[in-house]
Amino acid sequence: EGVKYGPIDATLERDQSSNVWVVFAIREGKNREVRNVMAHLGLEVNRLIRISYGPFQLAELEEGKVEEVKTRVLREQLGEKIAKIAGADFTRPEQRDAGDDEAPARKPKPSKRETINDRKGRRVLVQRTGSEEARARNEDEANGYGPPRRPKRGYHGKRDLKPQDE
Known part of the structure; x- marks a missing residue:
């Protein structure tokens, strides 16, 4: 479709009757790019499983969970050249895990x-x-607090049509 992709590393991992498992590495793009390339090769994609994001392996990370990348790991993965280009500052001391700290944990700020x-x-x-x-x-x-409200309109029973004595 006229889309130019960067280099794609694809490795056939296993072939099970009608299923083919392929390890697919791309630099940019989303799931739809993987599906489009596989469709161009005549393969239908049933399921995509992301096993890494950039240099970070996701093997232990549960689906839908988030984990902070430690400063040391980030420094190692980026390397000096990319860190310098990005202006990353790794001179601050590494923060310890919350469980290691003796001070009581602060309450989280109320968030919108x-x-x-x-x-x-x-x-x-x-x-x-x-x-x-x-x-x-x-x-x-x-919750029922606040200024009193006008009664809701609606049926309040049958009216008496006789004129009232004054």
């Missing part, structure tokens, strides 16, 4: 971003908008 469960049980990242004051007021009103 949080993860919630939607009605189907999926975890969704949401970002709240508006001021903290407005959010607190809305939550109070939703």
Whole structure:
């Protein structure tokens, strides 16, 4: 389709009857690029499994989890040349893990971003908008606190059609 890809390293890992396992290494792109290249070769992709991201192996990392790359590992992976070009500063002392520290852990700052469960049980990242004051007021009103409201209109029973004595 006129798309020019950089070098692609593909290795046939195993061939199981109708399934072929291929290790596919590309420098740039997304899953759709892998699917497009494989389709061009006449292969249908059923499943993609990412095993590394750049120089970082993902073998121990569970699906959907995030892990911080330690300064030492980052320094080793980038190398002096790339670190200098990127302006990376590795002169700060390495931070210790939270479990190693004797000081009590600080409370996380309240964030406008949080993860919630939607009605189907999926975890969704949401970002709240508006001021903290407005959010607190809305939550109070939703919980039954706040200024009294006008009664809701609707059916209140059968009316008496006789005129009232004054």
